[in-house]
Amino acid sequence: MSFWEFANPRRFMALSDRVAPVAFALAALGMGVGLIWGFFFTPDDFRMGSTVKILYIHVPSATMATSAWAMMFIASLIWLIRRHHVSALAAKAAAPVGLTFTIIGLLTGAIWGQPMWGTPWEWDPRLTSFLILCLFYIGYIALWAALEDPDTAADLTSVLCLVGSVFAVLSRYAAVFWAQGLHQGATFSLDKEENISDVFWFPAVISLAGFFFLFVALVFYRTATEIRVRRLQSIQMRERMA
Amino acid sequence: MIGLIARDLKMAVRAGGGFGLSLAFFLIVVVLAAFAIGPDTGALREVAPAVLWIGALLACLLSLDRMFALDWEDGSLDLLATAPLPLEGVVLAKAVAHWLTTALPLTVAAPVLGLLLNIAPEAVGWLVLGLLAGSPALSVIGAFGAALTVGLKRGGLLLSVLVLPLYVPTLIFGVALVEDRAVPTLGLLAGITLFSIAALPFAGAAALRMNLR
């Protein structure tokens, strides 16, 4: 059976009943191991001292924040091209999760910034473009909330997501152009040696996996809920019209 | 009157003009200011109070020309004008609803935004006080301007050209307050607000009547 089978709400519900709990367990495992290992069984960093440990929350949430938007981008595309309601609802369901990750990233970053840079906020390109990402999330969610008719809302938010992504990338580079920052480069780049050492890296990867599965589980649960809501709405709608 | 305020708030929220959205708006204003002025925090701190006050002006202006225009277009204004509530009350109610949806969120968020623009911590308190005392004037003055231009389609720019000059005193004292942190300045700010609230609803109502006939 093809992947598109799950575009059928009913099939998707069945799938999510099976997948979501597993993903949730994996999330608990990954986050548990990763964070505990990271917090209690890694040495302090010679530069950052024990504050480095915030990395195990900060990096994964920041990474997931960007990934969540990517997922929404794909889901929106699928909706616009193949009109599969589930994918539209999945995008809707993912947005608040992504926003939460973004805010966690911002907060932990700010907390980290205090000791590291002596200021909670610095107009660093990466931080700033992250803030912009946060704004895109808010706009997207607000548009969903503002529109009455669910299909129209799905259409419009999808268009917004596509166009928004392009401009998000644009402003990412514009921001680099605008100011050179003091923020780290990518940890999870292929040549990882370049910036942080294995002792920090392994637990970071594990908790990142944990965060990833958490995202998957939440999106599944929320999408299922959205489907139920839509089901309810359309029943009410039909009653009204009858 | 409460009913009218409640209705306007409800409609604002439904149209996605809710509390959270205004917060997002101010966040954007701050970010844009940072982009426009440049990353170095020194320069930013300089203009921080200006940025926040300009943000308040903006939020006002943006939601202003819809204040009466919608009610005018769908005929509600005729009905309100013949309703028991005097037009003065209508203008005031509109202004209050407008303040609650635009200026209040800013006032609440000011400390955080101040952090982003790293304003001196001791100045933040004054900033909030200033916004509390000054921003109602913005809404009431705005309501008066909206009443003047209600007849015109797309009066957006005209409205702001009429209203912005009236905003100057509030702006000056508001910004000054953050620098000099003096009670008298706060008093002046409050004075302007009180005067506006006392006088402008009548002017606004008169303007509406003229536009309706």
Place this chain on the structure above:
Amino acid sequence: MIGLIARDLKMAVRAGGGFGLSLAFFLIVVVLAAFAIGPDTGALREVAPAVLWIGALLACLLSLDRMFALDWEDGSLDLLATAPLPLEGVVLAKAVAHWLTTALPLTVAAPVLGLLLNIAPEAVGWLVLGLLAGSPALSVIGAFGAALTVGLKRGGLLLSVLVLPLYVPTLIFGVALVEDRAVPTLGLLAGITLFSIAALPFAGAAALRMNLR
């Protein structure tokens, strides 16, 4: 398409949204900025390009939510959608009319305003070039945002929350151009504009269709 642009311009002028008005608006913005930032000319020169670009953003935003909303409310949009002119053309025409009434006056007046904010004379040329190359993007992006929110009454605030983040790149490069006066920057600015003009009318038209059904 010419007809549509002409109609919009005519209506804008009739409703007092004409050329002179936008000039007045920018004058006020500059004056307000002067008040907000304080008299010392050094600080002013610092932020001058920022002020002018922010002014352009403002003028756009303020006239934005009326761009399609009026046609939507009085049913013209239905009629336009069934007219021979494709909706993409409608969106583009609206954007052009909007640009002519808001950004163009600023571009023309920029040298004078720059003088007021005493920008370095050699920078003024780049400022004007930047506005010419960049401001069309503002109108087109704005048209897209307006198309998204046309269905919502008083979507003003939501509209700006959606649109402003999209303005970021233009703003950054526009302001940067006045500092570094480099052709590549100008190229980037023009690139963004061309991309917006090429892509967004389609997105906007799609949004309108979705709203109309």
Place this chain on the structure above:
Amino acid sequence: MLDVRELSCGRGGVALLSGLSLRVAAGEAVILRGPNGSGKTTLLRCLAGLSQALAGQVQVDPEAVVFSGHADGVKATLSVRENLAFWASLYGTGSHEAGLAAMDLAALADRPAQQLSAGQRRRLGLARLAVVGRKLWLLDEPTVSLDARSVGLFADMVRAHLAEGGAAVIATHLGLGLEGRELDVSAFRATEAVAAAADPFGEALT
């Protein structure tokens, strides 16, 4: 209830109607007739106090009047119920159920007004009358885009209102199925002379 003497009213300072006298007693309905542009709306707006009379006087207790125009201030984002509840609260008459019942809107009560058809929307506009509890109704083409049944509902509503000692002045081009005195506005069309006299600049150049 309404007493109009030698009224002349118009638009933009130009007299359109002149020498119009009209008395409306409690329990009476007056139906304004007249071709497009003859001045029905102008007259109603003047009676409602929205525009001033150019001459003559209108005697009516403003506290007793409710006006309903071509556009029926329905808020698209509010539900039918919320729309009515708002007017009820504004006029300080507790409940809005009467309105829902009068124009048979109960089934639509919780639907956003956005999603109403033209006629349903109009019905909502009319239901407002039953909610505000005013004696004198000034209605401008109330039955526009209503189907036969809804027109019947409206007629019943008006009759009930009259029976309770209310009164109504209704401008329309359509049959309402209401027995009431008819008044053709076009009979009072202001002559050029009157219009010139009312116009402050009338003889400025002559």
Place this chain on the structure above:
Amino acid sequence: MLDVRELSCGRGGVALLSGLSLRVAAGEAVILRGPNGSGKTTLLRCLAGLSQALAGQVQVDPEAVVFSGHADGVKATLSVRENLAFWASLYGTGSHEAGLAAMDLAALADRPAQQLSAGQRRRLGLARLAVVGRKLWLLDEPTVSLDARSVGLFADMVRAHLAEGGAAVIATHLGLGLEGRELDVSAFRATEAVAAAADPFGEALT
């Protein structure tokens, strides 16, 4: 000219009408009847291509259609003439005089539309039809707030249009003085079953 087969259309993804078939030949006028909320506007918008059909197909040359809805996109700040001229230019048919003549607007030609009475405004809205030179007219309650004489003018305009080989689908509650096939929309009301079938979430949880 228009050929509709087994069409089902609705609002917000919910089917309102289903199994509606309709052929309109040149020179023919079809009058849509049905109580408020029965789906006339929905159908017309679907025929005009403003909303998509949920099932069935609509065969019509989009280049031949002109639509006119409840709201008649009249621009208040433009004069009557300018309003018509705009549409004439947009549809690439040179002159707008035909419109002025058809609905007897010559006297009002240079007045800002703002200053028109409801009926005059509506006449302006209808005059547009005579200007765009399209074959198939889709009209939604065209005669709202028109007086008897203007209704006559409108009927004449439609007859002339039909005589020239045009066609028209007109939704209305009023008599138009037009001889034409009548179609009661309410006969095609979608059943609960159909509506559920059209709805993608119809069986998500069952």
